Amino acid sequence: MQVIPVIDLLDGHVVRAVRGERSAYRPIQSRLAASSEPLAIAAALLEASGASTLYIADLGAILRHGAHASTLAAVRAALPGVELWLDAGFTDYASMRALFDRIDAHGDAHAPTAPQLATLVPIFGTESLRDIDALRASQADGLAPILSLDHRAGQLLTAAELDPSSAWWPSRVIAMTLDQVGSYAGPDLASFERIRSRAAAHTTVIGAGGIRNRDDMAAAARTGATAWLVASALHDRHIDATRSDSTPA
Structure with missing residues (x-):
């Protein structure tokens, strides 16, 4: 099963998630890097996981405190070949396009000639999304959008009334259980399996939160998960790169 490392950005730092309770997030103290500086943490997580994908939650944008456009541009320029999954509280296609354009503009300063x-x-x-047509518009724009089904206490968090069917889901969906994020309480496999059972055959469901160690990864893999978002277990060196792509079933 693939490990997808995660960084949460707030006030210019990478912070440690605590059960999705964002007011409790503090600058990360990691065994992988000496600081909470975003680029250092991003590079360390990719090395520790052996991944080529990095999930970034821009909490400044999600909380409407201001997006980290310059930081995101710097990370993008420094990590060629990596796929950056960006959650910035997008409400619709226009809000996504506006931030992507700002990142592009800042990128000219960070790497004006980067090939x-x-x-x-x-x-x-879903906690931010107000227009499901954003997914279709993003696909038409040549992007490959991902839907995060955000849950807390077993309930789907929504910013607007959404189609309860899975007909509008894109080809990749994240089963996000915020209660498990940074909890060291184990992954919410029941919710993952419930969401996976609703998904169309062509839809890949990705797990998130709660992974503590290799045993948790093996249990998640047995549900059919091919990838899981992980942060704390990487920072605390409970998972290593030499085995992150070969979890036993």
Whole structure:
């Protein structure tokens, strides 16, 4: 099963998630890097996981405090060949396009002649999304959007009334259980399996939160998960790169 490392950005730092309770997030103290500086943490997580994908939650944008456009541009310029999954509280296609354009503009300052940049992939989370047509518009724009089904206490978090069917889901969906994020309480496999059972055959469901160690990864893999978002277990060196792509069933 693939490990997809995660960074949460707030006030210019990478912070440690605590059960999705964002007011409790503090600058990360990681065994992988000496600071909470975003680029250092991003590079360390990719090395520790052996991944070529990095999930970034821009909490400044999600909380409407201001997006980290310059930081995101710097990370994008420094990590060519990496796929950056960006969750920035997008409400619709226009809000996504506006931030992507700002990142592009800042990128001219960070790497005006860079031949390669990390690929940006928009994450549309149900806690923020107000227009499901954003997914279709993003696909038409040549992007490959991902839908995050955001849950807390077993309930789907929504910013607007959404189609309860899975007909509008894109080809990749994240089963996000915020209660498990940073909890070291184990992954919510029941919710993952419930969402996977609703998904169309062509839809890949990705798990998120709660992974503590290799045993948790093996249990998640047995549900049919091919990828899981992980942060704390990487920072604390409970998972290593030499085995991250070969979890036993």
